[in-house]
Amino acid sequence: MVKLESKVPEGNLAEKWTNHKFNMKLINPANKRKYDIIVIGTGLAGASAAATFGELGYKVKVFTYHDSPRRAHSIAAQGGINAAKNYQNDGDSVYRLFYDTIKGGDYRSREANTYRLAEVSNNIIDQCVAQGVPFAREYGGTLANRSFGGAQVSRTFYARGETGQQLLLGAYGSLNRQIKNGNVKIYPRREMLDLVIVDGRAQGIIVRNLITGELEKYSAQAVVLGTGGYSNVFYLSTNAMNSNATAAWRAHKRGALFANPCYTQIHPTCLPVHGELQSKLVLMSESLRNDGRIWVPKKKGDTRNPNDIPEDERDYYLERKYPAFGNLVPRDVASRNAKYVCDEGRGVGGGRAVYLDFSEAFERIGKEGVKDKYGNLFDMYQNITGVDPYKEPMQIYPAPHYTMGGLWVDYNLMSNIPGLFVIGEANFSDHGANRLGASALMQGLADGYFVIPYTIGNYFGTEKPEKVDTDRPEFKAAEDNVKDGINKLLSINGSQTVDSLHKKLGQILIDKVGMSRSEKGLNEAIKQIRELRDEFWNDVKVVGTGKELNQTLERAGRVADFLELGELMAVDALNRNESCGAHFREEYQTEEGEALRNDEDYSYVAAWEYIKPGEWELNKENLEFEFVKLATRSYK
Amino acid sequence: MANNHLHLTLKIWRQESPEAKGYFEEFKEEVSPDASILEMLDDLNNRLEAEGKRPVAFESDCREGICGTCGIVINGHPHGSLPKTATCQLHMRNFNDGETIYLEPFRAAAFPIIKDLIVDRSKFDNIQQAGGYVSFNTGSAPDANSIPISKDIADLALDAAECIGCGACVAACKNSSAMLFVSAKVSQFAVLPQGQPERYERVHEMVMAMDESGFGSCTNTYACEAECPKGISVSNIARMNREFLKAEIKIPKLEVKLR
Ligand SMILES: Cc1cc2nc3c(=O)[nH]c(=O)nc-3n(C[C@H](O)[C@H](O)[C@H](O)COP(=O)(O)OP(=O)(O)OC[C@H]3O[C@@H](n4cnc5c(N)ncnc54)[C@H](O)[C@@H]3O)c2cc1C
Ligand code: SF4
Ligand code: FES
Numbered sequence: 001m002v003k004l005e006s007k008v009p010e011g012n013l014a015e016k017w018t019n020h021k022f023n024m025k026l027i028n029p030a031n032k033r034k035y036d037i038i039v040i041g042t043g044l045a046g047a048s049a050a051a052t053f054g055e056l057g058y059k060v061k062v063f064t065y066h067d068s069p070r071r072a073h074s075i076a077a078q079g080g081i082n083a084a085k086n087y088q089n090d091g092d093s094v095y096r097l098f099y100d101t102i103k104g105g106d107y108r109s110r111e112a113n114t115y116r117l118a119e120v121s122n123n124i125i126d127q128c129v130a131q132g133v134p135f136a137r138e139y140g141g142t143l144a145n146r147s148f149g150g151a152q153v154s155r156t157f158y159a160r161g162e163t164g165q166q167l168l169l170g171a172y173g174s175l176n177r178q179i180k181n182g183n184v185k186i187y188p189r190r191e192m193l194d195l196v197i198v199d200g201r202a203q204g205i206i207v208r209n210l211i212t213g214e215l216e217k218y219s220a221q222a223v224v225l226g227t228g229g230y231s232n233v234f235y236l237s238t239n240a241m242n243s244n245a246t247a248a249w250r251a252h253k254r255g256a257l258f259a260n261p262c263y264t265q266i267h268p269t270c271l272p273v274h275g276e277l278q279s280k281l282v283l284m285s286e287s288l289r290n291d292g293r294i295w296v297p298k299k300k301g302d303t304r305n306p307n308d309i310p311e312d313e314r315d316y317y318l319e320r321k322y323p324a325f326g327n328l329v330p331r332d333v334a335s336r337n338a339k340y341v342c343d344e345g346r347g348v349g350g351g352r353a354v355y356l357d358f359s360e361a362f363e364r365i366g367k368e369g370v371k372d373k374y375g376n377l378f379d380m381y382q383n384i385t386g387v388d389p390y391k392e393p394m395q396i397y398p399a400p401h402y403t404m405g406g407l408w409v410d411y412n413l414m415s416n417i418p419g420l421f422v423i424g425e426a427n428f429s430d431h432g433a434n435r436l437g438a439s440a441l442m443q444g445l446a447d448g449y450f451v452i453p454y455t456i457g458n459y460f461g462t463e464k465p466e467k468v469d470t471d472r473p474e475f476k477a478a479e480d481n482v483k484d485g486i487n488k489l490l491s492i493n494g495s496q497t498v499d500s501l502h503k504k505l506g507q508i509l510i511d512k513v514g515m516s517r518s519e520k521g522l523n524e525a526i527k528q529i530r531e532l533r534d535e536f537w538n539d540v541k542v543v544g545t546g547k548e549l550n551q552t553l554e555r556a557g558r559v560a561d562f563l564e565l566g567e568l569m570a571v572d573a574l575n576r577n578e579s580c581g582a583h584f585r586e587e588y589q590t591e592e593g594e595a596l597r598n599d600e601d602y603s604y605v606a607a608w609e610y611i612k613p614g615e616w617e618l619n620k621e622n623l624e625f626e627f628v629k630l631a632t633r634s635y636k
Numbered sequence: 637m638a639n640n641h642l643h644l645t646l647k648i649w650r651q652e653s654p655e656a657k658g659y660f661e662e663f664k665e666e667v668s669p670d671a672s673i674l675e676m677l678d679d680l681n682n683r684l685e686a687e688g689k690r691p692v693a694f695e696s697d698c699r700e701g702i703c704g705t706c707g708i709v710i711n712g713h714p715h716g717s718l719p720k721t722a723t724c725q726l727h728m729r730n731f732n733d734g735e736t737i738y739l740e741p742f743r744a745a746a747f748p749i750i751k752d753l754i755v756d757r758s759k760f761d762n763i764q765q766a767g768g769y770v771s772f773n774t775g776s777a778p779d780a781n782s783i784p785i786s787k788d789i790a791d792l793a794l795d796a797a798e799c800i801g802c803g804a805c806v807a808a809c810k811n812s813s814a815m816l817f818v819s820a821k822v823s824q825f826a827v828l829p830q831g832q833p834e835r836y837e838r839v840h841e842m843v844m845a846m847d848e849s850g851f852g853s854c855t856n857t858y859a860c861e862a863e864c865p866k867g868i869s870v871s872n873i874a875r876m877n878r879e880f881l882k883a884e885i886k887i888p889k890l891e892v893k894l895r
Pocket of ligand 1: 040041042043044045046063064065066071072073074075076077078079080081163164190191192193226227228229238239240243244246247283285401402423424425426437438439440441442444
């Protein structure tokens with residue numbers, strides 16, 4: 001058992017962070033130079049943290065498996081970033097953003113973390129504008145906003161459909177400035193494969209140089225993981241091809257608790273699966289739900305061209321069931337309902353897709369107006385499907401997209417291993433059981449620019465970790481551990497490719513640990529994943545050697561970790577005998593088919609401790625709600 | 637089901653290491669027109685791996701045309717001949733049954749080949765490190781709406797800022813010039829108010845870094861714009877040339893250096 005202390009500061013919700021900042025230890029500028037920090041990841045979270053550490057005067061080493069920090073998966077975020085600026089004067093406030101986020105997460109997040117996220121959201125927009133991020137503007141020169149799911153105010157800032165790109169390039173610029181002035185050193189094309197713990201503290205990492213295959217050892221006084229989410233455990237997801245859980249998982253195997261792994265988000269507006277060679281699913285930004293209306297034919301198996309289906313034979317099911325939020329219900333609600341209508345046989349042509357129709361918007365703001373807002377998304381749709389969405393409604397279907405679960409962290413974003421911090425999508429902290437659109441970018445940048453730069457200083461000031469040498473036996477042991485793993489993968493020489501085994505895992509997970517889960521299905525999934533894991537370790541074929549650029553070997557290591565994580569997702573989903581947010585257990589639903597929470601028994605964070613492959617111990621952090629009243633989510 | 641698959645001959649550049657001699661290897665591939673060209677290579681690689689052969693090394697990540705990781709010269713065109721499309725977005729329906737397709741790495745002296753279709757584009761990062769930012773410390777920003785920026789200017793800046801750093805412009809250019817890439821960043825900040833304080837130092841530093849990196853000079857052939865997957869305009873190059881001229885006049889008088 002691990003003692004979980006959330007370290008939430010005392011005081012009123014609105015004062016906690018301010019008080020905490022005042023009470024935390026500071027490091028004087030001259031002493032900051034004496035502290036080395038390792039940052040893994042150059043996405044929004046990692047790049048913003050590393051740049052800010054550099055500005056403060058810390059000595060920073062940054063690692064990424066990409067060839068350049070600018071390639072991190074954050075670059076692909078399309079829709080936007082939330083902030084409580086209330087520039088539209090539509091009644092927004094820090095409290096409302098906080099409230100929407102905690103409600104959207106179905107009351108399964110830590111109140112104080114979520115509040116802090118909303119509190120610093122405004123600083124993020126100021127920061128990014130000052131960096132020269134070209135956000136969308138009104139004709140008068142002020143910043144423009146759009147609305148996103150789960151909110152009734154317009155608080156999302158955006159740059160066409162390329163918000164993530166522009167924010168990441170902003171952070172990349174700040175990082176580059178620190179690289180130039182020597183405070184940050186960048187190590188691209190390196191994959192972290194183990195965490196080194198010395199006297200109970202995180203003090204280093206083992207990485208593989210992806211060009212030469214050499215293993216390298218690095219030490220520091222703190223290690224920060226900003227390594228992203230694990231949606232690729234499903235094989236097909238909206239994440240970039242290389243996104244993976246290995247850094248987080250290897251830290252987990254060294255003792256870091258993994259929290260709420262079953263909270264995985266299936267995004268409602270993605271392109272449907274179209275072929276067996278398909279390598280990833282493409283997201284159409286949910287901002288499209290602002291102007292697009294979702295419908296299916298009322299009749300089952302209707303194969304008519306959508307333009308030939310008259311208005312009164314269409315079912316705008318979200319508008320019908322949830323009149324208050326309509327097409328802007330949160331993602332989990334939208335996804336589940338798409339699944340239901342398709343299960344009923346009312347999907348497009350009886351298959352697994354629903355329509356997203358812009359004809360009403362074309363009439364209201366014209367095709368040009370739509371093009372101005374979503375032009376690149378429309379182009380992308382046409383490019384991929386070969387169908388012109390200006391002429392025929394788009395077809396969409398839900399796809400795995402974001403993982404709310406992740407390594408457990410306290411209010412300071414530190415895991416249960418002292419000195420190991422986790423930021424961005426890799427941690428579990430702010431979104432509870434479901435994340436609202438446009439709040440992942442917000443969280444990544446909040447963590448990196450405005451939270452961890454303070455809390456890491458407090459760790460140094462109170463714990464005073466020493467510098468350690470990479471000659472120590474702990475480094476050698478970790479390096480040997482990595483070497484053994486690699487040699488094992490290379491020596492099996494079985495008959496199945498890494499991808500084909502990964503596909504099998506994805507199929508089990510999407511069927512049984514996806515949008516809808518049951519006790520029976522979860523038990524089956526656990527059994528099948530264990531069998532598949534054995535199959536992998538006996539029959540995988542990894543060609544080439546460890547001493548060269550070997551992409552098959554890279555993927556093999558990641559899939560090996562997914563095969564363990566996938567089981568834990570099912571174990572967690574089975575443990576949670578309730579439905580909340582994106583976690584929907586068929587046994588726990590209202591008569592109307594809505595998620596039925598059980599606050600009495602499950603108002604806790606499930607933080608799993610690794611014992612051995614296939615065995616975990618559950619640790620619970622009870623969620624205390626001092627300020628919000630738990631209520632059944634209603635978007636009707 | 638009726639099989640509308642394409643039957644193709646692929647001639648793919650193979651090169652074990654930076655020093656090794658490269659050659660074209662031929663493969664036969666049958667593929668659905670709905671697959672992307674990289675999905676076709678995934679399929680080929682899976683087959684090669686199953687046979688215990690070395691798969692073709694190529695890079696990609698987002699597969700949505702935004703991260704800039706992918707990049708193959710397809711039948712002589714970086715990212716293929718479909719305009720404004722990155723390699724990962726190119727679908728096989730754009731090819732004909734029976735066609736032979738040549739796949740090669742982005743070639744340029746400043747982009748050494750690492751393996752097969754993978755090249756080293758780290759020089760691009762070096763140029764950005766030289767000055768592709770606004771010098772400004774976290775936490776010191778004024779309210780975002782205190783700097784009004786007209787929609788036209790914001791749009792112009794974003795048009796330039798959309799560059800994905802793929803390097804197709806360099807591969808397309810007979811001189812291997814990086815002018816389009818560098819000018820995109822210079823332009824973004826030259827038109828925005830936030831970029832003004834360091835306007836001239838920035839262009840000076842970035843152009844110096846570009847020259848030191850071994851990219852060639854620009855002779856206005858505009859091959860870069862034609863192959864750029866994001867449609868970055870050559871007007872950015874003209875702007876950078878003007879900015880650079882002004883900078884060279886002003887810089888000796890300026891004491892501030894880019895930090
Ligand atoms: C298609 C798409 C669209 C999205 N749109 C939006 C949106 O509009 N708004 C919104 O708020 N959110 C959006 N999201 C979610 C959001 O983009 C992500 O949650 C967020 O960008 C994650 O940022 P990050 O910094 O935590 O991780 P990432 O950006 O995933 O970065 C991870 C980094 O870690 C590195 N890394 C990982 N493992 C290792 C290792 N073992 N060794 C070395 N390096 C490693 C990687 O190289 C990379 O640099 C979207 C997501 C997707 C998939
Ligand atoms: S200018 Fe165009 S071709 Fe050149 S790097 Fe940028 S996006 Fe690629
Ligand atoms: S893989 Fe990202 S641009 Fe092609």
